[in-house]
Amino acid sequence: MAVERNEFAAILGPSGCGKSTLLNMVAGFDAPTRGRVLFDGGPVRAPDPRRAVVFQEPALFPWYTVLDNITFGLRTRRQPPSVWRAKVDAFVELVGLRGFESHYPAELSGGMKQRVGIARVLVMEPDVLLMDEPFGSLDAQTRSLMQELLLAVWERHHQTVLFVTHDIEEALLLADSVCVMTARPGRIKKRLTVELPRPRSLEVTTSPFFNELKREVLALIREESVRAAADPPP
Numbered sequence: 001m002a003v004e005r006n007e008f009a010a011i012l013g014p015s016g017c018g019k020s021t022l023l024n025m026v027a028g029f030d031a032p033t034r035g036r037v038l039f040d041g042g043p044v045r046a047p048d049p050r051r052a053v054v055f056q057e058p059a060l061f062p063w064y065t066v067l068d069n070i071t072f073g074l075r076t077r078r079q080p081p082s083v084w085r086a087k088v089d090a091f092v093e094l095v096g097l098r099g100f101e102s103h104y105p106a107e108l109s110g111g112m113k114q115r116v117g118i119a120r121v122l123v124m125e126p127d128v129l130l131m132d133e134p135f136g137s138l139d140a141q142t143r144s145l146m147q148e149l150l151l152a153v154w155e156r157h158h159q160t161v162l163f164v165t166h167d168i169e170e171a172l173l174l175a176d177s178v179c180v181m182t183a184r185p186g187r188i189k190k191r192l193t194v195e196l197p198r199p200r201s202l203e204v205t206t207s208p209f210f211n212e213l214k215r216e217v218l219a220l221i222r223e224e225s226v227r228a229a230a231d232p233p234p
Helices: 019-027 066-070 071-075 081-094 110-122 140-157 168-174 202-206 206-232
Strands: 008-012 052-055 128-132 162-163 177-181 188-193
Touching: 008 168, 019 052, 019 128, 019 162, 052 110, 052 202, 066 071, 066 081, 066 110, 081 110, 081 140, 081 168, 081 188, 110 140, 110 162, 140 168, 162 168, 168 206, 188 206, 202 206
Parallel strands: 008 162, 008 177, 052 128, 128 162
Antiparallel strands: 177 188
16 A cells, blocks of 8 residues: 555545554554555654644643643744744634633533644644544534544645545545455455545535445445455454
8 A cells, every 4th residue: 555645545444454553553653563664765663753643532631721732742842932833823723723722621522622633733744644533433513524624724734644434425525545445354455546626525425426436435345344244253
């Protein structure tokens, strides 16, 4: 599997196929037992701030305000606020957190906490954004809002994104390419190019081409789910 610079790539597959494990290896949290993970031509051996991760749970510091959580990584670099204040203000505005800078995580909704988590990563300006089902725990309405937010952020910054999800519609809405994984062992079963024009909105999910892609991916997932059920692990 290869992801091009500035590409938004999504990974789909049955539960337990290794999607999150693959993401963790790209992040440098896990090491492969065989094969190689390369970033910018060199092997991945450890975490690197150029490859930032947005987890399913935002994992905010509860004793820090929204602003302190967002600027945590910048402050660990010991940069003075004068260097990054304007950039932080821009991202606070971009993710819709203006007016909530002094709030604590306990005072925020699930969607707003995830906005803080995304802003905390984006202000570090990583080369690659690794996202492990970042909207999986949100309700349907909030999830749609967060998808639209991510689309808007990506259109502005065009970072390379590797996005893990169980949601077929989400993958097709957001990504330039979708890799469907096999159940066991985890392999790339098929890579599909999502040839939908950008910028995108939620309305694209009602188009005939989108629904044709959705049917194709759903058939691939079902095929793997049936195969996995017929061949349980020892």
